[in-house]
Amino acid sequence: MDDCIIIGGGPAGLTAAIYLARFHLDIRLFDCGSSRAAQIPCTRNHAGFPEGISGKELLARMLAQAEKYGAVRELAEVEGLRLIEGGFGVRVGEREHAARTVLLATGVVNNRPAMPEALHDEALARGLLRYCPICDGYEVTDKRIGVIGTGSHGMAEALFLRGYSPEVTLIAPEAHALSDEEAATLDDARIARVDGPCGGYAIEDGQLALDTAEGRLNFDTVYPALGSVIRSGLAIQVGARADENGCLEVDDHQRTSVPGLFAAGDVARGLDQISHAMGEAGVAATTIRNLLAEQKPIRR
Structure with a gap:
């Protein structure tokens, strides 16, 4: 034994x-x-x-x-x-x-966004997709950041990353599920809110691009906050x-x-x-x- x-x-x-x-x-x-x-x-x-x-x-x-x-x-x-x-x-x-x-x-x-595995791995290797803002938020200082998520968890991650950049957008996987208080907190922090559904991920001009309810958006890095x-x-x-x-x-x-x-x-x-x-x-x-x-x- x-x-x-x-x-x-x-x-x-x-x-x-x-x-x-x-x-x-x-x-x-x-x-x-x-x-x-x-x-x-x-x-x-x-x-x-x-x-x-x-x-x-x-x-x-x-x-x-x-x-x-x-x-x-x-x-x-x-x-x-x-x-x-x-x-x-x-x-x-x-x-x-x-x-x-x-x-x-x-x-x-980690729960991953719905994208092909090869694209996921390439984006991860290039720093276009990240999972741990505590680990590497410093590396995205003053960059354009997208956070995929909603509710209290998505809000918390977006607020954390707001300490690194003034350009943070919280994108819902489908539609946002935020209380009035959570929405007000995001607005106070000047964090943009965009509904999904998310899809059509691709690397374009050195950024990670995806489709949203407001059209195609590009980010220097994207953090999935999907639990x-x-x-x-x-x-x-x-x-x-x-x-x-x-x-x-x-x-x-x-x-x-x-x-x-x-x-x-x-x-x-x-x-x-x-x-x-x-x-x-x-x-x-x-x-x-x-x-x-x-x-x-x-x-x-």
Whole structure:
């Protein structure tokens, strides 16, 4: 039986792997290969990389560091999780692996605008499409910004980006669903409001263009504010508590409501940032080590 199985190979999962491997624990990491961090063309928001680093390069460095200390990563999707005597059963295909503890670092999946995948990836690589204003709002300072969304979530993202540029337009996926108060707040911030439906996306003259109810509009960058899907289903299978959106409830040591099951990164309630995910993973890994030591002394 492994001491810990980590599910998820993003910044949280790999940080935990580094810590746990250096604690001389027997661990295994399953990575389905879909970390959001891998989609980042270049982050200049991550401390220690003043010239920026791509998400893929950062993950590759972290994996190499974890493997240096004996961590084992397998590219595979975990399909099931159950409680067994002494821990958890983790199902991967036809196999089941047993572990005394499990750390869930499965993250979230962004809801994307309806555009062809090839166009989406090109726009993302060129900075014409962005998903994290906290990470890269600085890069769009004083540029023409479109935000696709509506309601309180769309309004909040548009207001946040208004701190970077005077030219922000909130575009509804279909028609706007804003209260009078929300509309007044946007008007007060001089954020334009345009109804959808959105469509006809294309890169034109170095900008991302799309059709709206007011005709075709072009932007230097577009932020989808369409929410995300939290990948917490495995934890919920074994009874872990989550909020109405699916974010797992954890305590200040990253413990879920199920003993021995931990969560770190975007799958848990908190700030969706690489640095925050790494910090949570360090806390979780240290708590896991101490929990295991209480059950059976760790000796060399």
